Amino acid sequence: MTTHAPSESSTPSLDIVVLAGGISHERDVSLRSGRRIADALASAGHTVRVVDPDASLFSRLAEHRPDVIWPALHGTTGEDGALLSLLETTGIPFIGAHGDDASLAWLKPVAKALIRRAGFATPDSITLGRETFRDLGAADVLERVSAALPFPVVVKPSQGGSAQGVSIVREASELPRAMVEAYSYSDTAFVERHVTGTEVAVAVVDDGQGAHALPAVEIEPLSGVYSFDDRYNAGETLFYTPARLSDEVAKRVADTAVAIHELLHLRQLSRIDLIVDAEGTPWFLEANILPGMTETSLVPQAIEAAGLTLPGLYSALAVEASR
Numbered sequence: 001m002t003t004h005a006p007s008e009s010s011t012p013s014l015d016i017v018v019l020a021g022g023i024s025h026e027r028d029v030s031l032r033s034g035r036r037i038a039d040a041l042a043s044a045g046h047t048v049r050v051v052d053p054d055a056s057l058f059s060r061l062a063e064h065r066p067d068v069i070w071p072a073l074h075g076t077t078g079e080d081g082a083l084l085s086l087l088e089t090t091g092i093p094f095i096g097a098h099g100d101d102a103s104l105a106w107l108k109p110v111a112k113a114l115i116r117r118a119g120f121a122t123p124d125s126i127t128l129g130r131e132t133f134r135d136l137g138a139a140d141v142l143e144r145v146s147a148a149l150p151f152p153v154v155v156k157p158s159q160g161g162s163a164q165g166v167s168i169v170r171e172a173s174e175l176p177r178a179m180v181e182a183y184s185y186s187d188t189a190f191v192e193r194h195v196t197g198t199e200v201a202v203a204v205v206d207d208g209q210g211a212h213a214l215p216a217v218e219i220e221p222l223s224g225v226y227s228f229d230d231r232y233n234a235g236e237t238l239f240y241t242p243a244r245l246s247d248e249v250a251k252r253v254a255d256t257a258v259a260i261h262e263l264l265h266l267r268q269l270s271r272i273d274l275i276v277d278a279e280g281t282p283w284f285l286e287a288n289i290l291p292g293m294t295e296t297s298l299v300p301q302a303i304e305a306a307g308l309t310l311p312g313l314y315s316a317l318a319v320e321a322s323r
């Protein structure tokens, strides 16, 4: 048998499928992320196809088995673990968390409970299903919530991304509308204590040398909340990479993000979102298993700030996943 194995020192050229698109609220973001990932991998010498998953996905994968799959599907199906669990049945390696682990990280109140149990700070919150309001009466439920959590609070869908359905609520009278807004994205929503401080997103990567944090990206939305529009339109938000934190706090933030990444078993890649308060305590907001990789996204900014290139790092992650 003749083999054309590359020498040990050179990067193997892989056949890679990037999954992008899908039918979630974040379809367009996914397509943009997928295209950017594919371009970077192609320029590193890999053969890349971008596939928009539909009813032919598994037959296409069976017909033309890639060496590795890069799922870049934000939102449900991509991030809730369903597609990832199905990918596992094909035996084709893929980048990032396995299905069951993804399903834990995807449910923000579940991830928060695990992280709190491990001794990290995450803002207090109350999680309410849509039915809670019907079963117990909206007025009583909202009164309990208002009594337990000091305003302002943040109302969010239990799952999802790109700040869709997220509102800051400054007084009790605004709560009902914020709950309705959150329920338009998910059947379960939660009300969380608002944390004032420096918002940071920390990319954690593992290309085989162990999980490590890239420089934290500080986010300063001019509107106060890092909203959907702020995320995908230039000029609405100021970014500082590395974040304007003391060395000591920056190290605490990096160590916390890596510990959370490992606790949640997020493998090659994740982005951990935190707010650092005035005492330097990082408060966990959420873990993103398939973080945005568009032109304006945070992970590419962190990669560049670390002095790495997108082709170099993405290629190393793909090679690691394919092993």
Ligand SMILES: Nc1ncnc2c1ncn2[C@@H]1O[C@H](COP(=O)(O)OP(=O)(O)O)[C@@H](O)[C@H]1O
Pocket (backbone or CB within 6 Å): 123, 154, 156, 160, 161, 162, 163, 164, 166, 192, 193, 194, 195, 196, 199, 224, 225, 226, 227, 273, 275, 285, 286
């Ligand atoms: N507890 C909180 N305190 C202050 N701001 C928050 C809080 N939770 C969320 N935010 C703001 O809302 C944005 C979206 O919240 P997040 O939980 O990260 O959801 P998403 O998955 O949509 O990114 C954050 O980037 C931050 O600006």
Ligand SMILES: [Mg+2]
Pocket (backbone or CB within 6 Å): 162, 273, 285, 286
């Ligand atoms: Mg977030």
